[in-house]
Amino acid sequence: MGVYDLIQRRWTVTRNYPVAAHLRWLFFDLRPYLRQYIVEGDLEGKPYSYEARSLVHARALGGEEAHPFGTELDVLQPGYRWANHSIAPAENPEKEPRIEIGNDQCSQHYSASLLNISAMSFGALGSHAIQALNKGAKQGGFFHDTGEGGISPYHLKHGGDLVWEIGSGYFGCRNDDGSFDPELFKEGATREQVRMTEIKLSQGAKPGHGGMLPGAKVTEEIAKTRKVPAHEDCLSPRGHTAFSTPVEMMEFAARMREMSGGKPVGIKLCVGQMHEVFAVMKAMLKTGIHLDFIVVDGAEGGTGAAPLELSNHVGMPLREGLILMRNALVGTGLKDKVRLGSSGKVFSGYGIAENIALGADWCNAARAFMFSIGCIQAQRCHTGTCPTGVTTQDPIRQRALVVDVQAERAARFHKKTLHALADIVAAAGVEHPRDLRPHHISIRDNPTDARSFDAAKAFLQPNELLDAPEDTIYARHWQAADADSFKPRQDLPHPEKESEEA
Ligand SMILES: Cc1cc2nc3c(=O)[nH]c(=O)nc-3n(C[C@H](O)[C@H](O)[C@H](O)COP(=O)(O)O)c2cc1C
Ligand code: SF4
Structure with a gap:
């Protein structure tokens, strides 16, 4: 040697x-293990701190979750956030709150939990993990998003509610050339277990990237689920082929709703350019077709594998994306029709409370549910050698994950997290999370100053974008938005150029 x-x-x-x-x-x-077990402090560890992981594990196992001796967070650190409680706490906060999804254009409304399993495909996750999550969803009464890899037999085995996600590869409802196949979509979407369908536009960890499952990972089972050839590279293109403008996207969503038998239909995206958000609003106003929900994913979101540049530097973090989407919906008078979901490092009752106070109706979590079924953040998801059997197709490694045991843990984590949310809701002096508002959350600017969110950020009043868009902070982006194109309008003078000339 x-x-x-x-x-x-x-x-x-x-x-x-x-x-x-x-x-x-x-x-x-050995580096990840040495760091995790020997070097890492309680508040260190990325993307999730040891404290965050321990909280999920404790809740999932039903172990001791109380924290002794006071917070270890530095409450004078800029960016520190807290919920503002009331002198008069509520006595009976809703312990298992739900939200009705589906506007007057859909006939099969869905009552969703405020915490659900975010999209993760069969392919990214192994069959045991999919089963454990779905069985947990069934036991706990929450939904399980299929991810873009189609509906596998493992999603169906235990009967947990499904949201069927359709990505740019149209897996499970595609023709051989990769285009959308309405008949296959209808077949899947009308299954009783599928409660809603969702068009995936992007995800925070790799916006605009698409993806590729290498041929070696495309087993016979995965190929059958996705309707692609086995053992060949399986490509998700960067963008959709079923529509190319906001108006066409609404028409496509309306077709999906009709073909599913009237189930709620929505989109999932990580926000990028602001005018595009307003273009989607304008398309809803122009066509009269209203999405039933929009899920905003933050740039801090997870993935099985992505280029580092995209994970680190592309896409809007959840807080900004969520407030923008909330303002777009409220400002156009669409908030009553379109529910708003959010995802991005939610793992605790506080995370849910904060997102709801800033405009969300509910939260999805991916990695926190992975922790609940045994993930230890070894970060080998892309290698196929996951030591806990969560993100591998290797049957020997998957043996580690016992479906029945981990399903109970996912359900227990869900339940206890919602109970923790109820504690915060009660402390804030309201009965239901939907009553949380931006003034219930504060953020520290520097060691001497902090502001509540209603003072820190602009929150539009109903119809403000329709009545006086020029008076809002979004004037420029609203003006640039076009219902018939995702590109900014070219026929308008560029506001920055105008002011330079002046
Ligand atoms: C292993 C893994 C696979 C994922 N697969 C998908 C997917 O197929 N479709 C999708 O929209 N998002 C996918 N995501 C993103 C999550 O659904 C979610 O939006 C993101 O991780 C933020 O949630 P988190 O911070 O709670 O993990 C995946 C995430 C992980 C960790
Ligand atoms: S334990 Fe498995 S799923 Fe969790 S981070 Fe490591 S490789 Fe990924």
Whole structure:
């Protein structure tokens, strides 16, 4: 080995330190574990701190979740947020709150929990994980989003409510050329277990990327579920082919609602350019077709695998995206018709409370539910060697995940988190999470100043964008929005150029 190391040409350190340099590889492999078990402090650990993971694990296991001796957070740190409680707490907060989804254009409304399992495909997750999550959803009365990889037999086995997500690859409802197949869609969407359908436009961890499942991972089962050839690379294009303008997207959504037998239909996206959000609103106003829901995913969201640049630097974080979407819906008078979901590192009752106070109607969580069924944040999801059997197709590794045991844990985590939400709701002096408002949450600007969100950010009044858009902070983006194009309107003078000329 020493001679080979000396003459090989690929590795620099190995050429100078034959044999000994192999220890580096060993430590690279052990690095996540050494960091997690030995070095990491309670508030460290990324994307989720040890404290966050421990909370989910404790709730899932039904163990001790009380925290002794006071907060370890630095409450003087800029960005620290808290909920403003009341002198008069509510006595009987709603413990299992639900939200009705579906406007007057849909005939099969759905009553959703305020915490649900966010989209994760069969392919990204193994069959045991899908089963555990779905069985947990059945036990706990919440929904399970299929992710864009189609409806697998494992989604159907335990009868938990499903939201069927349709991505740009139209997996499970596609023709051989990758285009949308209405007949296959109808077949899946009319299943009783499918309660809503969702068009995926983007996700926070890799907006505008699409994706590719390498041929090696496209097993016979995955191929059958997705309706693609087995053992060949399986591509999700960057964008949709079934529509190319906001108006066409509304028409497509209306077709989906009709083909599903009148079930709620929505979109999921990570917000990017602001005028596009307003273009979607204008398309709803122009066509009279109203989406039943919109889910905003934050840039901080997770994925099985994504380019680092896209995860780190593309897409709007949840807080900004959520407030923008809330303002777009309220400002156009559409908020009563279109429910607003949110996802992005939600793992606790406080996270749900904050999102709802800022405009969301409910939350979805992906990674927190992964923790609840055993994930330890080893971050090997893309390698197929997940040590807990969550994100692997390897049957030997999946043996680690016992469906019945982990299903109960997912359900218990859900229930206890909603009870924690109820504690915050009661402390705020209201009975139901829907009564939380921006003034219930504060954020610290610097060590001496903090503001409640109603003072920190603009929250539009109903119809403000219709009545006086020029008086809002969104004037420029509203003006640039076009119901017939995702591109900004070109026929208007550029506001920045105008002011330069003036
Ligand atoms: C393993 C994994 C697979 C995912 N697959 C999908 C997917 O198929 N479709 C989608 O819209 N989002 C997908 N996501 C994103 C999540 O649905 C969610 O939007 C994001 O992770 C934010 O939630 P979290 O912060 O609670 O994890 C995936 C996330 C993970 C971790
Ligand atoms: S335990 Fe598995 S699912 Fe969790 S982060 Fe590690 S590889 Fe991914």
